[in-house]
Amino acid sequence: MTFTLDHTDASSAARAGRLHTSHGTVETPIFMPVGTRGSVKAVSPRTLRQDVGAEMILGNTYHLFLRPGLDVIEGGGGLHEFMRWEGPMLTDSGGYQVFSLSDHATLSEEGVEFKNPIDGDTHLFTPENVVDTQRTLGADVMMVLDECPAADVSKAYARRSNDLTLRWAERAKDRFDETDPRYGHEQALFGIVQGVVYPEVRRASARALVDLGFPGYAIGGLSVGEPHEQMYEMVSVTTAELPADKPRYLMGVGTPANLLENVARGVDMFDCVMPTRNGRNGQLFTTEGIINIKNAQWTDDHTPIDPGLDTYVSQTFTKAYVRHLQKSREYLGLQIASQQNLAFYCWLMREARAAIREDRFSSWKEEVQPRVSRRL
Structure with a gap:
């Protein structure tokens, strides 16, 4: 994997570049739909490519490890082949689940022990076996194991947590360097900057990871409860420390406004479940603003969902029809x-x-x- 920085905006830190992988080149800044369990919910890979216009997607290492399991995915030729996705793919490490499944996770120097909510078994995720797992999954971009603390932890905890994440990152990189990629294509390993909302911890994290020499860097531990302005401040603090010739990935963010504000601060890659999760609950993002399609005002509105977007669903289906489907809980x-x-x-x-x-x-x-952030 290589990254080419083509241009930086004259009036901001926004960057346009290209991420080159064995499964193709994607232009940045880019949004990656989330396929947690090997599927972007309610959307087929073909539709993602041909109508949505997605170029790169994300899979969840923790959930894929649990179900269907590595043996099944390996038997299917890796995650690309298993789910029939031909483009580039990124997998996370399970670090976010330290936050989201905190009641089921126990941290130690060795790693994170998770209690499987499906059957009650326990599984130890270490920096080394998380690399091994992602080798088996076969994603183009892999992530180191990290701890993602809550937004309200103390500065002292943030320092201790980040120190642990840095020790794990070094172990993960060592494991990556001594193992080979699978399925005939190359893989890259990104480090993850942590530090909660404390600028000095963020700077220390970024500098230490840069010294380790990763080919790309993620910014983790944001959009976990902190105010948006603090998120933006931490992104600015972090990107100032990262090398210009390496891609920058802001994990788990966010709203359209979040994306634009962070593009302005030099971020190249994003992922978030918001488009699909909110869509399943009746919220539509359009080029004219945000629609709650379940509201009665759309009952007799027979205009297209989004005349400003040139895709099949945007132009073909009306607001009235989609409201009817959502109110009826029809899968379509x-x-x-x-x-x-x-x-x-x-x-x-x-x-x-x-x-x-x-x-x-x-x-x-x-x-x-x-315009795109207003409520219609």
């Missing part, structure tokens, strides 16, 4: 909403890339951000 309504939202997120990043390359990102963001 969940599919349409998920596709619309993912297509919108991919469109937003394409438009951002074009604006960056033409040195008009700041003015474009000032125009588009209020």
Whole structure:
């Protein structure tokens, strides 16, 4: 995996580049739909490619380890072949589950012991076996094991946690360097900057990871309860410490406004469950604003979901029809909403890339951000 930085916007830190992988080249900034269990919910790989316009997706190491298990995925030729996704893929490490499944996780120097909520068994995730697991999954980009603390922990805890994450990162890199990729394609391992909302801890984390020499860097531990302004401050603090010639990935973020604000601060890659999760609950992101499709105001609105977006679902189905499907809990309504939202997120990043390359990102963001963030 290599990264080419093509252009930096004249009036911000926004960057346009290209991430080159064995499964193809993607342009950045990019949004990656989340396929937690080997599937982007309610959307097929073919639809992701042909209609949504997704170029790279994400899988969840923890959940795939539990089900269907590594033997099944290895027998299927790796995750790309198993789920029939031909493009680039990233897998996380299970570090976020330290936060999201904290009641089922126990930390030690060795790693994280999880209690399986499915059958009650325990599984130890270490920096080394998480690399082994991701080798078996076969993703183009792999992540080190880290601890993702809650937003309200003390500075002292943040320091201890980050020190542990850095020791794990060094162990993970050693394991990566002594093992070989699978399935005939190359893999890359990213480090993860932690530090909660404490600038000095973030700086120390970033500097130490850069010294270890990863080919890319993630910014973790944000969008976990802190105010948006603190998120933006921590991103600015972190990107200032990261090398310009390496990709920067902000994990688990976020709203359209979050994406644009963090693109302006030099972030290249994003993922979030929001487009599909919110879509399944009746929220549609459109080029004109955010729609709660279950509201009565859309009952007789026979206009397309999003006239400003040139995709099949955006142009073909009406607000009245999608409201009917959602109120009736018809599966097609969940599919349409998920596709619309993912297509919108991919469109937003394409438009951002074009604006960056033409040195008009700041003015474009000032125009588009209020419009796509307003409630209709």
